[in-house]
Amino acid sequence: MTRLQDVINNRRSIYQFTDEIVDDEILQQALLAASNAPCHKHTHPWKFYILGNDIRKKLIPTITKLANIKSEKMQSKNFESNVERAINKIVQPPLLVAVTSKKSHDDKFREKEDYAASVCALHNMVLSLWENGVGAQWSTGSITRDLQTYSTLSIDYESEEIIGFVKAGYPVKVREVKKKALSEIVTYLD
């Protein structure tokens, strides 16, 4: 049996996925894990939008626009390949999930707590996927923040914030990441 400690400590962000399809049972387990995250005042502020192939294709004009803006800013000469790479990042992952958190215009503290809860839900989803051998990457790239994305996905910008896209699938490779030693981040106060 997999130990929760190992799932947590061995998880890494995955940037390249094989084309193998992720079984729906694995996705449903991950969504259930997400739904069991803690949330103050039982607000359940999170929503999960599973993005299929057709809706991803509808994002291509926005991806192209953003990739061209980035190329211009970076004075890159490779506009075409930059656009191709940006499109592939959205089209290729076997699973793509937009995660949103509820906005509260009149209560910024509630919104902050709800964001914290939605982050817990998102990470529960990622850990559940990882336990099943499926890697994921949380992305907050410009596509997740563009107003056109909200309208393409029919997400109401006034009431929900896209906190990220989770790309997921079976890993091509798992990178090593150096984390800080506990002595650098922990202080004991007597």
Ligand SMILES: Cc1cc2nc3c(=O)[nH]c(=O)nc-3n(C[C@H](O)[C@H](O)[C@H](O)COP(=O)(O)O)c2cc1C
């Ligand atoms: C809020 C958040 C946003 C992130 N957005 C991006 C992103 O836009 N692009 C990206 O390549 N990685 C993104 N990441 C992944 C981080 O780069 C990754 O977690 C970090 O390199 C540490 O690696 P690890 O997840 O394997 O421990 C994001 C992570 C978090 C927590």
